Amino acid sequence: MTAPYLQLFSPFQSVETAQKLLKKCYQNQQIEHFEQKSYHNAYSFIYYVEHGLSYLQQSSNTPTSIKPVLLFYGMVQLIKACLLTVDPLYPESTSVLAHGVSTRKRKKQSYEFIQDEVKIQKNGLFSHFSDKMFHVKQMEGTKYSMQQLLFAIPELERTIKITKNKTPFLFVGKMTDEVIKVPLTILDDYKMTQDRFKQYFQKQTSYEYDSQNKDQLLFSYSKKKGPLNCSPLLFHLEKKALFIPRKKESLTIFPEILNHYLILYNLSMICRYETEWWGELLHTFTSSDLSLIQQFLETTSAKIPFYLHEYLVGTFGIE
Structure with a gap:
């Protein structure tokens, strides 16, 4: 699932193209010395992209035990490339x-991944x-639980329903629909x-x-939204659907x-520093968290390159 999305980055892997796109980008943002900075950053941009794609490509051929580390660092490198389009002085x-994130000290007894938290640091x-x-x-010190984060990824819907008996989101339409349809049952959820x-x-x-039918409230777009900026609605990549x-x-x-x-950061830390717990999770099949983690890893391997390519295309002003 990953490879097709990695190929999206091919046009960006030449100095001439990178410099031209960065120059246009900096010019549009009215950044001083835009031409000089675009030349200076072109190679860094390419190396970040190349390095990130290498990590992501390798992750598709590695066992689950080390996959989160490769995915996390692949994502980090692509984010650095994206940052150069809006922050020419980075770092x-x-x-x-x-x-920029930390994990809490783990309780060895009755630890559950889905109940774990990450905390936001001031810098990073x-x-x-x-x-x-x-x-x-x-906000420095804000905490996010793995459940909170995982339950906002629509591709995990079936796994969450089977393993946790929960349905954390509702289908409202396709990405291309001019009108989305919110089920009236949401009124009970939101009280x-x-x-x-x-x-x-x-x-x-x-x-x-827009209007109402028997069991739905209809809302129309006030402006065009893409997959990357559809939040607070949730985007399902394979179905091209909104929840x-x-x-x-x-x-x-x-x-x-x-x-x-945030999820990959936590999983990569667990891989490296909680090896015994991680090994038991992978090999004893005692926790339903494993299926959620595996489904997430499959989903994120496609969504990372998809979303970050969308970001670059949007920032560079490519139709």
Whole structure:
């Protein structure tokens, strides 16, 4: 599933193309000395892309035991390439080089991956690219649970339903639909009246209320959205479909690519430093978390290159 999306980056792997695209990008952002900076960053951009693709390509041929490490560092390298399009001085200081996330000390007894948390640090790559690339300000000390993050990835829907008996999101339409259809059952989930939900949803999403049928509220686009910026709705890559989270607090602008970074960071740390627990998870089949993790790894291997290619195409202004 990964390889086709890796090939999307082929046009960016020449100095001439990279320099031309970076120059146009910096010019549009009215960055001083845009031509000089585009020449300076062209090779860095290419090396970041090449290095990232190498990690991701290798991950498709490796066992689950080390796959998260390769996926995480592949993602990090592609993010650095993306950062150069909006931050020509990256890395301007050592404070942005750290991962920007930490994990808690693990409890050896009754530890469950899905209940684990990551905590956002003041400085580091995560906060930096969240801000520069997606205009999302991270709050130092904010914690995110693995359940919270995994339950916002629609491709995991079936696995979550089978293993956890939960349905954390509802289908609202295809990406190409001009109108999305929100089931009225969402009113119970959000504990809202119809009028209150309409106001809330329009405010959170910039969709506009259109009409109502028997069991759905219809909303239309107020502006064109792509897969990368459809949040707070959730995008299913294979189905090209949109879902709405059933938890009201999940209806916030938090691009899905941030979820992938945080989950992969945690999994890569577990691979390296919690080897005994990781080995038992992989080989004893005692936890339903394993199927969720495996499904996530398959999904993220496709969505990382897809989303980050979408970001580059959008930033470079390529139709």
